Amino acid sequence: MTDRTHPSEQRPPTPGRPSRRAVVTGLGAAGCLALPAWPDRAWAAAGTTATASGGPVLDTHPDTEPSGTHVRSVGGTNVVFQYGAVLPDFDGWRTHEPTREYLSLAKRWRFRFDPRNRGLDQGWESPHLDDSAWGLIDVPAAWDLLDTPGFATETATFGTGTAFTDGYAWYRTTVDVPGSWRARHVRLAFLAAGYSAEVWLDGTHLGKHEGANSPFALPAAKALRPGTRQTIAVRVFRRASHADYTDATPQPVTDDYEIPYKPVDYWPYAGLTRSAWIEAVPKVAIAKLLTAGAKGRLEARAVVENHGTTAFNGYLTLDPGHGSGEGPIAVPARIAAGSVGVVSVSVPVPGAPRWSPGSPHTLTARATLTASRPHGPRVDTLSTVYGMRDVSVAGAQLRLNDKPVFLKGVNWHEETAVHGRAMTRAEYDAELGHIPALGANFIRNCVYNRHPYVYDWADEHGVMVMDDIDTMWLNTAQEKLQTSSYGLARAQALTMAWNQHNHPSVILWGLHNESEIDGDGAPVYRAWLADLKAAVHAVDLTTRPVTWASNTSNDPAFDIADVIGFNEYFGYFYGKDTDLGPALDAVHAKYPAKPILITENGTWSQAGHHGPSTTEGTEEWQAARFADHWTQVAERSDFVAGYTYWVLKDYKERAGYNQDYNGLSLMGMLTFAEERPKLVYEAFRKAANPRGR
Template identity: 80%
Template structure:
């Protein structure tokens, strides 16, 4: 038995005792851009990296609550993409921008970030969109030529636009929010460098600090970077391009869509503002934590009213709120919600809470407001089962990739509705967000439709050296874990945090691997008031860190990559014997078929073989539902990837229930639909 590693928050939480408020972290008003490309003169351009991940993501304990900070401020709620608080002002950045590729990394030296630079000769691009589809004919076709078009344009590209800044924003705290930028982005406002973000699928918000010019027209410039997957995509064999600091660090088998792939907006909030609401509802009570920032020069002495929402049975509760100048504080409110319905897949009831800051207890103008959706439910892990509201769950699940043939990862709401509708149509009650965070729309959709979610981060296929680098120095893996748990905290549909996918477990490096996982687990546990269980998608059923996991998760491909289909049952029994108290979740299993290819169910690549393989694995799992929490099929739909195989199909992996562009069902689609949930 592997020696258990104690879970310490020392590397995650900046210990500041039980202070009622903490000073906002120092952050330079003008940060310096990295110097020059880190690349060989004749090789692919690589991005530059500071000593630690560039957003400064960390946790501070504030009045007994762990608060996530980035860029010298509390990491705010990103509900502004769909809601408009009455105390705030917004400027949407979803429009056509000026755009130019910069493959030689010349733009910074030539002043492309400057408001005085003439960009009239540049092309245009929509935000949001993926530059992959800017000019790649046949991107969705299985017969098109692989390796041509903007889908293979890597390195740097620049976006520029102008914004008319209202004069009323002189007394405001202003931030620029991006829901995603792949893979990294550096941002300038009127030539002032605001900061850099790494991680293609997590939202971020940059305070504009002294760069804002209220009452003027200002230029916003964004330099986005994507590392090449290969030095030559059509070479045989292709040479991988890697970067030890990036996550993922090497080519992976999904498409790394590039650009400003989700919505962006500017949000102007009061200087005393509610940055985030954390909600934990269970057993008829609501524990609410309002994280309040004071960006002003004077202390704020006022009141916060928490309304738990219509249908909760709870009454608005008023508590004192004192926030020192240039500080953040947490105002905690505990409210009885006797009539709040429990959230469950069968009854996905959500409520909307609103926090209001005022300077006077009984009346007076609102200083700021913030609302959030939440659900009341009890989630526990006990006796080798995951239980929701006291009842054991069996997760009939699907992995899925966030993309369409028309828009890549910059999907529209109608596309989300269609894609996610396939999940409920086949009777699935669970999705795994492999292997990155999704657009906020997805979590709202899951809350409303009663679909359970395992949320993932981009930590796929890391090696031992990188696990060590991330844990001991760079910290990007920890930052991704923290922001995942912080951003998705209030969604009742999210029931599992997934820490990594198929990363290396070198026998010599097992202590490094365990320390890496323990560090990320401590990060999510630090900020999650609801104590959701933690798992990961291991590449082995004999993972040396399973004792750290709350739920044991592993990917298995018996009968495809190794062994026989029938090996799954004995493997599950062996894992259960070793960890009898822990639920087991199959995080991936699947095979492949070329749509329209038929033949014996023993012939690889036929639709019959794919369907028979699924059924064989499902039956072995369903027969062990007393300790197996679920099965997550790989994958909902055929998907695009640049990992160096499936080039004969234009990079389309054909492992889905549905085809990629047409979304036509294969035989396995019906087999999955008919598979009966053993706990229904």
């Protein structure tokens, strides 16, 4: 995505005076918040434990999730912090700001498996280690695909190859750090590491991250030596799904602290699976630019960090972008040394076009820090893409720009047969290109955050998104642990809302998938969901609706949801196809003011297997089951806000079933490797959206 701002379109503000066209708030030193302290040795590695039988290795955990993720109010704006700093913008994977310097880590690294965790004792993080005999791996890549013949085929033997190599593995590389970085704030950014990762720079431990699908950035100041060659070491961990994958009755491996805590039915790809880079920003820099555009007004919050030793007294200029109908606006910015401040700007943009599926107009806002005066020396810049749109719930309807919408959608997993979760841009384009081809207007990012490119793509193509976090199949004990002490679920909710905040395509926040209520655990479940909802709403300036994919239409917390979401498999796992309509009517009768979203429904078929629509497993049967459910939903579009098919494409899983198909779930509209359409693909394409779009 490119910056569309054209210099000839800009109208400079009056020097030294804020524009009268904007409501502005510039925080002085009194309104700043000191940067949080961070331990000299952040969450030092403490070793691992193994099962009593000497089985699979489990990672150890601190008392709370290791990134220290939390939210603090800075002058009335809630700001997310990790590792003692603001959780920064992650557009550096594609956009290089002119005031910043970048070193890509997308290259070939030294690599070695360490399944029994001997590396720490042997100093594998040390810059003096001779790693010349190690193997090689690309970053990004999934180590599952290093050596697993037949990974994508239905007939290969399940349980062999690097796809089943668990425990620890180490990555090592060197970088030449520019001498000019002595005057910079430097951070190492990773878009994903599955499942968890610890990072060292020249043997100094920078921190640990947990969660396979969320980006993180580690400040490097305590270990950085500008003008030298330095060694980066990363130790990645993946828990085994089962003690023995080839056992007739495989025993699951669990860890109450991890999310998910047990095997789930998607593939837990391991390694540095997305882009990574080093970013050097000025000591005074814009860490994050939050935008909210609706009803002819742009609300912007520039979160500014001062890692220097002197106060910053200057200006922040906000350009709402070419096509907004407004020019740049300058406001004072005063940030105390070692502090975080927020500069707020509210700009009327009545001429800016709205974002919608039919007209996906996006704009590019740019914030620029200057010293002393609006046209003084440029200190830092940060741009972001946003859209003018409003999402609301009213009268049992989900509304976009005050008009009811019906979500014709699909679930999808982020993987290909060739690269696993380390997909290329061309693979994303091919995969996501099926969404408009199917006449769909909605995707659910089931059950984890996606690569940033996915949200950019959805913005540009007018596809609405429900974003999810990794909270799948938790039970009451894990829900209580996450809420009362560990806080990883809350951290994932906060970072989801913070990272995807500006994307107009993201219209729903998803809080969990099919988590359980054990016995009398409803109060725990409700408290957990209330905590997650409060987390996303704490940082979302637009207060998007919240939902989740319940495993029941009788969820005891539906009153907390803004949109009622549940997965239904009537006629497949239970009941009859015709039970769906009465179930929807019952939910609506109980919650008449809330729209309902079918977050999953589908069946399976083996590609090429044809026969009567009453014979399970045929392509005809899969297509007929979809048609039955779609009809019942479409007839109730006055209170059902949408239907999300499970799933776009056959997918890989290690949950302990489908081994006869090499771990392939055959519930997709497309086959896994060839991406060949089944009959249900055409049936879905022909299904008319009851609201005509």
